[in-house]
Amino acid sequence: MSKPKVFEKPTGVKDYLPEAVAKLRTIETNVLNCMERWGYSEIITPTLEFYDTVGVASSTEDRKLFKLLDRNGTTLVMRSDMTAPIARVVSSLLKQQPFPIRLSYHANIFRAIEAEAGRDAEFFQTGVELVGDASSESDAEVIALAIASLQAAGVKDFKIALGHVGFLTGLFNETLQERKDEQQSLKQCLLNRDYVGYRENIKALGLSEDLQKELEGILRLRGGEEICTQARLVTQDPVAQQSIAHLCQVWDVLKAYGVSEHVLIDLTMIGDFSYYTGMTFEGYAADLGFPVCSGGRYDNLLTQFGRPAPATGFALKTNRILEVISKRPTESSFRVLIAYKAAGREDAFRMAKELRMREGTKVETRLLSEDEGKLAAVRLDDDTFVVNGVSYGDVIEFD
Secondary structure, eight states: OOOOOSSOOOTTOOOOOHHHHHHHHHHHHHHHHHHHHTTOEEOOOOSEEEIIIIIHHSSSOGGGOOEEEOTTSOEEEEOSOSHHHHHHHHHTTTTTSOSOEEEEEEEEEEOTHHHHTTSOSEEEEEEEEEESOOSHHHHHHHHHHHHHHHHHHTOOSEEEEEEEHHHHHHHHHHHTTTOHHHHHHHHHHHHTTOHHHHHHHHHTTTOOHHHHHHHHHGGGOEESTHHHHHHHTTOOOHHHHHHHHHHHHHHHHHHHHTOGGGEEEETTOOOSTTTOOSEEEEEEETTOSSEEEEEEEOTTGGGGGTOOOOEEEEEEEHHHHHHHHTTSOOOOOEEEEEEEOGGGHHHHHHHHHHHHTSTTEEEEEEEOOTTOOSOOEEEEETTEEEETTEEESEEEEEO
């Protein structure tokens, strides 16, 4: 018989202790409040969804899904993102609501493969979806809101990398034409940020020197507004040209928002190219080497639910943001201990109720037995008492 697992947890999941939870809830609350001020209404969807609908429609590879069977043998999935569930709701429960629809959310997400990669199998996301607007204005809005949300979450130093899947699609169609497998390999290298592999794949294609330089040249298309002009010279493909024009429009709107200083154009950044249809972006904090937010345009998803509509959105990776701010001290509440004997119970509870109405005050109560004396409270200074190893700002006793 195997030894019972008393303290162990499944790989990829974790416990969050009170201090971490306090910071996590602060991030969540501040970000959701920020999104609400931008006109986004919060939505909650089930943890479990049908595999044949939401599971198939999600951007998550099938092998990354947590699947289970209900008692009828129907395959369910634990949600692997929030975009597909929201698309389901917009196409059903909100079918009569006119576009555009602005929704926000905070949820725990489950992806099986993350545990194998040493990452979390369960993590938290806070994000928005803007459904029913295909304009560059809406793309710029979600980027500007992502910047505001990161700031509300307490991330001080970050950059948003902005790309467009259409640019690479057009460029590769022009240079590699019918060589779809090779195009896919190159996109996969860029998706994985494997620039060495990208160059090696290009050399293996047997292209002319000019075409090799053209394809390798996109690795330098990272920077500010000047990239719009440079990218137009790389390819004449109409899809690529249209994509660059769209990015330039987005950049102009971001300048009007006053947030372009946080953004750089990176035409090697394509996100999940099987899912996104246009603009994509990722946010990187200075303290971390992986994204703390990501988003983009996905105009084909709602078609799968019977209500075709353009859409764009983003998600903050809340638990990663927690890593960014975890070293900062927590703003402690004023903590009070009220000790009482039976005769003083009502007075003690009355005072506890009054104190709990004060912002930032935590109140604990403790019954003392009749034969107990005073609490063994040690006064460290004018603002701190210690009782049984716990610090309080004040200790009050009722006999």
